[in-house]
Amino acid sequence: MGKPGETAPKGPGLKGDPLGNLVMTEIGIIAQLAGTLFESVLPDGMTQAQYGVLNHLLRMEAERTIGELASSFQVRQPTMSSTVRKLEDKGLVELKSDSRDRRIRRVAITKAGRAARQAGLDALGPLYAELMTHMSERELQAILPTLTKLRVILDERRPG
Template sequence: MFELFNEIGIIEQLSRTAFEAVMTDGMTLPQFSVLNHLVRVGDGRTPLAIARAFQVPKTSMSHTLAKLDQADLIEMRPNPEDGRGKLVFITAKGRAARESAIHALAPEIAQILPVFTVQEAAALLPGLRKLREFLDKARDPL
């Protein structure tokens, strides 16, 4: 199991570097990850819920959200259930920026295909999903 997690960690480092090298407009991986999260799980999350999902301190997430908000990639709206709280919504510009980031990665991904096929990737997905779901359920709340 250590070898599995070691490989995942190395892949994360290498893919982060490749991702950030092709990003435009200074988008960072944490910023993209928030946009991707909102597309995947839906709008209307609190900053604390997003911080918990990423297992980062609320202050770190607040900084990332502030950058996204300044760039009009997200919109912070008042939480109708909590007068002091906010809810996070991805904007049309944020969705477009996410799609642009994915397209910017296409040449990097194309370089992988001769040595690691789509079929090989598809074969790994069920096991990786199962591992992610287990780890997601087992984590301690912040």
């Protein structure tokens, strides 16, 4: 694996590092590698951030304000505004006035947004199939509860 001249990857940290640092370093490396690979197969110039917003809206089964989305993704509101604007320009989301407070606008996924999310999922299929040639379904099923538990713990401790 790797390019010619590169050394073989070593562990996630330095000898003597605390276990927590090793785990968080490994997660960070995996996130970077997965994100880059993930984005390389998404259709129509869709970014990981855009796919993430579409996926989040569907997963939560609710409309969200830009502030709520920014909080969920732990990005600044102007960053989320830009992502939402790009999705809106593509017709993948729409901004709706809140029924209780007309000053509040909620981001809602459109039919085209649902289709784009599905197209992204379909584009990821070969990537997931390749992953399955290196790790069995049993291995992936075994690590999923631990990853979920870690996500919940980290989510409960997110800053402000």
